[in-house]
Amino acid sequence: MTETVAPLLDLEAATVRFGARAALDAVDLRVAAREIVCVLGPSGSGKSTLLRAVAGLQPLDSGRVLLEGADRTGTPVHRRGVGLMFQDHQLFPQRDVGGNVAFGLRMRGARRAEQTARVEELLELVGLPGAQGRSVATLSGGEQQRVALARALAPRPALLMLDEPLGQLDRSLRERLVVELRQLFGQLGTTVLAVTHDQGEAFALADRVVVMRDGRIAQSGTPLEVWQRPASEFVARFLGFDNVVEATITGEAADTVWGKVPVVPGARQGPARLLVRPAGVRLVPAAEGLPCTVVSRTFRGHHVAVRLRPAEGPLLEAECPLREAPEVGTETGAVFAADEVVLLEG
Numbered sequence: 188m189t190e191t192v193a194p195l196l197d198l199e200a201a202t203v204r205f206g207a208r209a210a211l212d213a214v215d216l217r218v219a220a221r222e223i224v225c226v227l228g229p230s231g232s233g234k235s236t237l238l239r240a241v242a243g244l245q246p247l248d249s250g251r252v253l254l255e256g257a258d259r260t261g262t263p264v265h266r267r268g269v270g271l272m273f274q275d276h277q278l279f280p281q282r283d284v285g286g287n288v289a290f291g292l293r294m295r296g297a298r299r300a301e302q303t304a305r306v307e308e309l310l311e312l313v314g315l316p317g318a319q320g321r322s323v324a325t326l327s328g329g330e331q332q333r334v335a336l337a338r339a340l341a342p343r344p345a346l347l348m349l350d351e352p353l354g355q356l357d358r359s360l361r362e363r364l365v366v367e368l369r370q371l372f373g374q375l376g377t378t379v380l381a382v383t384h385d386q387g388e389a390f391a392l393a394d395r396v397v398v399m400r401d402g403r404i405a406q407s408g409t410p411l412e413v414w415q416r417p418a419s420e421f422v423a424r425f426l427g428f429d430n431v432v433e434a435t436i437t438g439e440a441a442d443t444v445w446g447k448v449p450v451v452p453g454a455r456q457g458p459a460r461l462l463v464r465p466a467g468v469r470l471v472p473a474a475e476g477l478p479c480t481v482v483s484r485t486f487r488g489h490h491v492a493v494r495l496r497p498a499e500g501p502l503l504e505a506e507c508p509l510r511e512a513p514e515v516g517t518e519t520g521a522v523f524a525a526d527e528v529v530l531l532e533g
């Protein structure tokens with residue numbers, strides 16, 4: 188994005204209060220044209236409020252919403268040019284598929300021929316060619332989701348907003364659809380702001396992930412950045428990383444209850460909190476590393492998560508290749524890889 192192009196969405200110090208509590212607390216968020224941004228965070232962190240505020244369903248107490256550089260803070264939802272695919276916006280059961288997809292076009296006063304052509308094009312795009320005449324009651328959950336998506340995309344919204352887009356579908360279908368969605372948005376050049384509970388979904392769909400905490404943005408970055416370098420203990424634990432320990436860094440080593448942990452050259456010196464990503468905990472014979480006892484093994488598909496109890500300090504999780512995971516009760520040693528050690532903020 189160059190400096191001269193306004194971001195497609197620019198949220199400036201957006202604040203929403205419910206009583207004394209700020210559900211959105213001076214949030215700044217920019218989304219570039221064609222970018223796919225997924226908002227993640229625990230329940231109650233303000234994800235839906237953020238989406239509703241951008242859509243115009245939730246007035247701001249202060250701050251501004253700009254779309255393509257124009258202030259839309261006071262603009263009602265149907266004039267914002269945003270497409271919504273929300274959980275509570277179900278399909279119209281009394282209308283057929285075509286009638287559902289054409290809804291936004293009709294509201295905009297599009298001519299009948301234009302509606303027909305656009306509906307045909309959209310159904311083709313979402314993989315339901317020729318489904319115009321079908322009753323929505325006869326569709327599977329995944330097909331309904333596709334129709335809802337076609338309906339949201341039909342008026343060519345500048346920004347498409349998705350709230351738990353694949354929420355009710357089973358895992359294998361979600362995993363397939365998320366790949367299709369990403370391809371589709373890329374092909375159409377759609378700008379997307381989505382909220383999801385499902386980390387896997389967010390990381391697979393997004394160009395950028397935004398993690399929220401208590402109405403604020405805790406971290407924003409590419410899926411790889413956030414996954415590899417969680418900024419804070421909050422983000423690390425939210426992503427399921429629990430190997431967090433107090434440390435004092437001197438040179439390229441950190442003193443911890445787990446013994447010396449190597450850190451990358453140039454690491455901030457002094458007291459710190461460290462995350463050792465499980466991929467950076469390697470098992471060696473007991474005499475060669477930090478002595479630990481294996482307390483559990485959990486199959487994770489591509490690896491086994493092995494939990495270790497050292498003599499002191501919190502439990503440690505190690506990521507082991509499938510065939511190398513030791514039995515529960517085994518005495519083992521653990522060594523740490525500096526490039527998987529993350530210095531946390533705060």
Ligand SMILES: Nc1ncnc2c1ncn2[C@@H]1O[C@H](COP(=O)(O)OP(=O)(O)OP(=O)(O)O)[C@@H](O)[C@H]1O
Pocket residue numbers: 205210228229230231232233234235236237384
């Ligand atoms: N209409 C409302 N009236 C009062 N409080 C509200 C209202 N809507 C949301 N809140 C509060 O604002 C905070 C943020 O809610 P929000 O629904 O945005 O969170 P969320 O991250 O989307 O949660 P979830 O993942 O559970 O949907 C919560 O504490 C919630 O209780």
